[in-house]
Amino acid sequence: MTARRVTGATGALAVVVGLAACGSGDSTVSKTPEASTPAALSPAATPSPTAEAAPPPAPAPTEPPAPDPCAVNLTAPAIAKAVSDLPRDPRSQQGWSPEPIAGNYNECAPLSAVIIRANTNADNPNTRAVLFHLGKYIPSGVPDTFGFNGIDTSQSTGDTIALKYSSGIGLDSVVKFHWNGNGVELIANTPG
Template sequence: MTRCVAATTAAALTCLSVIASPLAAAQTCGPDEAAAMRFALAQLPFEPLTGAKWDPVPVESNYDPCATLSSMLVTVEGATGSSPVQALMFHHGEYVGTGTAKARGFTSLDSAASNDDTVVLKYKTPDQPESSVRYQWQGDRVVMLDPAPSSA
């Protein structure tokens, strides 16, 4: 890429070659959390079982507009403790989809086990121990590294 600048109004343009480094590309950051949430919810249909709208305030979040992968957990408006929860996934602040096709109750974010390219969610299922599922950004998509817990 070439960038041209004028030192003074009477001076000729001085052109510099600017090389985009991989490090600069890796530091691409997205919007703030509120804007990212608005965009994601605009893409998400109402919760299919209840027909309820998703609450625009995350119940948990490790959203980072510069992270390779981060997440916000949302539930429905007027939720109770067992209401469905959906994990919204973000790559450098860009909404890339949900953790699972179907929202589940009793889902939480394990921020301590998550890192720049991996989000760890914990799922509780009746009559089964809590299970952790890792989601990782690989190339151009999110990959679920562990099996999803069985539905109850």
């Protein structure tokens, strides 16, 4: 039995001596090879410590985008100019309000229109359509456009405008005008 104790004590002593021989420099971490970096990295490929620490540059101030000339614009100066050139309303003898009550004016359409009303305080002021070709007022050669009070956009295209008269009591009608390449012509008169 004593032989076993000596062997056991000797084995324990060997373990203690073995553990003492392992110092902090013998860890598996220190024996693991470090990752190698290629020696031929160019200076441009190596990020500089100041570039990483610097915040990204502030975005440059941008100007708002220019308005789309082909979008509907009921505040275009061409509308006010055209309205100022119109003869007075024959019923009230008043001028016309430059603020359209309806319209699809744009500078790119072969035919577009705005609906304006007489500049009066009357309950039912006279209305009319003002037609434009590529954003320019068409002063003559246009069929009568008095009395229209809306635009039927479902029947209007780039070269055709569907002007609408709504009486409010079910007697609505639509009249289509078309740009034929040289001028405006009436092409249809249909119930609304």
